[in-house]
Amino acid sequence: MLIRALHDEGVELIYGYPGGAVLHIYDAIFNQDKVEHILVRHEQAATHAADGYARATGRPGVVLVTSGPGATNAVTGIATAFMDSIPMIVISGQVDSSLIGSDGFQETDMVGISRPIVKHSFMVQNPEDIPNIVKKAFYIATTGRPGPVVIDIPKDVTDPSRKFKYAYPESVKLRSYSVPAKGHTGQIKKAVEILLAAKRPILYTGGGVIQGEGSALLTELTRKLGYPITNTLMGLGAYPATDKQFLGMLGMHGTYEANMAMHFSDVVLGIGVRFDDRVTNTISKFCPGAKILHVDIDPASISKTVAADVPIVGSVTSVIEDMLELIKLSETKVDRKALDLWWKQIEGWREKDSLKVVSAENDVIKPQQAIQCLYEITNGDAYVSSDVGQHQMFAAQYYKFDKPRRWINSGGLGTMGFGFPAAMGVQLAFPDAVSVCVTGEGSFQMNLQELATCLQYNLPVKIVCLNNQALGMVKQWQDMQYGGRYSHSTYSESLPDFIKLAEAYGHVGVRIDKLSELKQKMTEAFALKDRLVFIDVMVDPMEHVYPMAIKGGSMKDMILSKTERT
Amino acid sequence: MRHIISILLENEPGALSRVVGLFSQRNYNIESLTVAPTEDHTLSRLTITTVGDDRKIEQITKHLNKLVDVVKLVDLTEGAHIERELMLIKVKAAGAQRDEVKRTADIFRAQIVDVTSTIYSIQVVGTSAKLDAFLAAISGITILEVARTGVSGVSRGEKVLSV
Numbered sequence: 241m242l243i244r245a246l247h248d249e250g251v252e253l254i255y256g257y258p259g260g261a262v263l264h265i266y267d268a269i270f271n272q273d274k275v276e277h278i279l280v281r282h283e284q285a286a287t288h289a290a291d292g293y294a295r296a297t298g299r300p301g302v303v304l305v306t307s308g309p310g311a312t313n314a315v316t317g318i319a320t321a322f323m324d325s326i327p328m329i330v331i332s333g334q335v336d337s338s339l340i341g342s343d344g345f346q347e348t349d350m351v352g353i354s355r356p357i358v359k360h361s362f363m364v365q366n367p368e369d370i371p372n373i374v375k376k377a378f379y380i381a382t383t384g385r386p387g388p389v390v391i392d393i394p395k396d397v398t399d400p401s402r403k404f405k406y407a408y409p410e411s412v413k414l415r416s417y418s419v420p421a422k423g424h425t426g427q428i429k430k431a432v433e434i435l436l437a438a439k440r441p442i443l444y445t446g447g448g449v450i451q452g453e454g455s456a457l458l459t460e461l462t463r464k465l466g467y468p469i470t471n472t473l474m475g476l477g478a479y480p481a482t483d484k485q486f487l488g489m490l491g492m493h494g495t496y497e498a499n500m501a502m503h504f505s506d507v508v509l510g511i512g513v514r515f516d517d518r519v520t521n522t523i524s525k526f527c528p529g530a531k532i533l534h535v536d537i538d539p540a541s542i543s544k545t546v547a548a549d550v551p552i553v554g555s556v557t558s559v560i561e562d563m564l565e566l567i568k569l570s571e572t573k574v575d576r577k578a579l580d581l582w583w584k585q586i587e588g589w590r591e592k593d594s595l596k597v598v599s600a601e602n603d604v605i606k607p608q609q610a611i612q613c614l615y616e617i618t619n620g621d622a623y624v625s626s627d628v629g630q631h632q633m634f635a636a637q638y639y640k641f642d643k644p645r646r647w648i649n650s651g652g653l654g655t656m657g658f659g660f661p662a663a664m665g666v667q668l669a670f671p672d673a674v675s676v677c678v679t680g681e682g683s684f685q686m687n688l689q690e691l692a693t694c695l696q697y698n699l700p701v702k703i704v705c706l707n708n709q710a711l712g713m714v715k716q717w718q719d720m721q722y723g724g725r726y727s728h729s730t731y732s733e734s735l736p737d738f739i740k741l742a743e744a745y746g747h748v749g750v751r752i753d754k755l756s757e758l759k760q761k762m763t764e765a766f767a768l769k770d771r772l773v774f775i776d777v778m779v780d781p782m783e784h785v786y787p788m789a790i791k792g793g794s795m796k797d798m799i800l801s802k803t804e805r806t
Numbered sequence: 807m808r809h810i811i812s813i814l815l816e817n818e819p820g821a822l823s824r825v826v827g828l829f830s831q832r833n834y835n836i837e838s839l840t841v842a843p844t845e846d847h848t849l850s851r852l853t854i855t856t857v858g859d860d861r862k863i864e865q866i867t868k869h870l871n872k873l874v875d876v877v878k879l880v881d882l883t884e885g886a887h888i889e890r891e892l893m894l895i896k897v898k899a900a901g902a903q904r905d906e907v908k909r910t911a912d913i914f915r916a917q918i919v920d921v922t923s924t925i926y927s928i929q930v931v932g933t934s935a936k937l938d939a940f941l942a943a944i945s946g947i948t949i950l951e952v953a954r955t956g957v958s959g960v961s962r963g964e965k966v967l968s969v
Binding site for chain 2: 351352355356359360361363380414415416417538539540543544547
């Protein structure tokens with residue numbers, strides 16, 4: 241009945257791992273062919289794969305795990321999805337209702353453990369409640385600010401001998417849950433007037449635009465205004481990165497021009513962003529001369545860290561539509577003269593070329609060059625899932641995403657081990673697309689067991705490992721703040737041979753260690769369209785990610801290279 | 807500033823833990839908490855007193871509103887309101903102190919609800935401030951036990967919290 245409900249909800253794929261408490265459900269899966277189940281090798285990977293699937297498609301990812309350790313293994317993935325507002329349904333088995341609370345075998349209080357990292361959760365008490373709860377779970381997970389929902393099901397509730405009359409509800413109504421739709425017209429009007437009267441405006445947009453399917457409208461709005469725009473790490477792809485109005489990513493490792501433009505702006509229009517500490521640097525020094533206009537579907541996101549001058553609660557699409565309409569009607573027109581001056585100033589900052597790459601000597605590959613090469617040979621059109629660390633920042637900086645849902649990374653929680661299973665989920669969603677996992681030798685080792693899953697389901701993920709033989713981001717901070725004392729961030733003597741590892745799992749491995757061979761070898765690897773290829777790119781181990789925000793400063797305070805700062 | 811937030815909550819298992827968990831998770835403070843079903847048994851009414859500046863209280867109410875089990879809430883301290891708390895207090899009452907405790911209780915319109923030869927059990931009802939004042943007034947007396955219910959309240963006049 242559970243599987244039937246999932247099918248009625250439109251679910252095609254679930255990611256999971258069987259165990260005692262979910263055996264009735266697995267038997268039901270065996271006896272049907274409508275919902276495909278993907279067997280992962282660790283429950284954490286099931287959640288990340290479902291998460292990657294959800295980020296790439298916009299549809300909720302569905303996970304099925306057993307009680308106890310199955311459920312706790314899923315926790316990291318649930319937290320990852322929660323921090324980035326990703327719609328996900330996690331169905332966890334539970335011991336028999338009669339055993340709950342008795343410390344039964346593989347019993348854990350999943351509803352309790354997951355409480356702070358879910359949008360909502362359910363414990364199913366009766367079999368006949370299943371259809372209604374599934375409907376509610378999907379409704380809650382996918383509407384408003386999306387997020388993960390846990391459904392905990394005791395084993396006796398899925399016992400096939402407990403028959404009931406099945407009817408899947410068409411709609412759902414919850415008296416205690418409403419979804420904000422349109423923004424307040426008066427507020428939008430006020431925001432538009434301020435926006436049009438601005439002398440030094442900037443659009444600062446994030447993951448909410450992608451989740452809310454607002455990219456096309458955002459692009460229209462930005463082009464119409466002619467204003468500069470910057471995206472957060474989560475928002476990359478919401479506005480075409482190759483467009484001249486795009487200043488690059490902002491924040492801790494944002495471009496010089498994006499951060500300078502933010503700092504010196506007089507109006508900031510934030511859409512689907514949450515003024516995260518990795519963006520704002522010191523809150524009290526944030527954009528000192530700017531009026532803040534903040535659009536978000538979650539009222540709790542507004543004025544959480546930075547107080548908004550004009551708060552607007554609503555879906556990004558409806559608010560941007562209203563804005564476009566009001567701009568047409570408004571008597572205030574964009575001050576082109578001021579805007580020209582503002583662009584001149586921005587072009588000046590742009591000339592600094594803060595992402596300039598200086599080639600190393602002796603044919604050594606700079607990690608940035610590996611990403612540039614990846615961008616070239618995939619024509620900027622791949623789905624790029626990333627792990628967490630330096631490689632993540634390099635990918636965000638150097639892969640220019642022109643489309644939404646192409647950049648898949650754990651922005652909020654920063655979960656190492658996310659990238660590979662996420663790339664797997666993307667590949668399952670789009671079997672013919674190029675699904676790349678940009679990773680490091682540290683992150684990759686956190687979920688490498690999924691190489692087996694990729695073999696089982698023929699998933700030709702391309703893994704680009706920027707191998708610097710160290711936990712690069714940790715090492716960078718130790719270089720900069722701890723006098724180069726590499727406390728537990730290096731392990732070069734104990735790294736596996738990734739080529740042999742890939743081969744052991746039945747895949748192809750390629751090592752690239754010379755810049756002169758980078759393009760050719762990577763092209764060859766990507767030409768193996770139906771194989772998983774692990775591309776081990778040996779990169780300069782001493783490289784740092786720049787620009788980098790200076791702690792305690794404002795957005796204009798950045799370290800630009802090992803020798804230069806603002 | 808002290809705020810009294812009154813919440814109508816789905817009367818479902820786990821609902822209370824979501825509210826309480828939110829406070830600890832986001833580092834908010836609960837000074838007191840009362841909860842019981844309302845006349846509609848699908849709803850509980852929960853009253854929390856907390857302390858914070860306007861911004862913090864705004865965040866608290868916004869986050870509470872986000873909880874799926876929270877149907878409606880009101881910050882009673884935003885308008886005129888009535889708040890009540892009940893305290894049961896057991897004190898040593900022997901010799902000369904017996905009369906003094908009785909007099910003080912009368913002044914506070916408290917009731918002595920149980921008596922032994924050496925002990926009074928007193929019930930005091932009022933605002934938290936009144937209960938504090940009573941405790942201060944009998945500070946010379948040996949207190950054996952104090953049980954307070956926490957604050958409950960409603961808005962004055964026609965304003966109501968209902969679905």
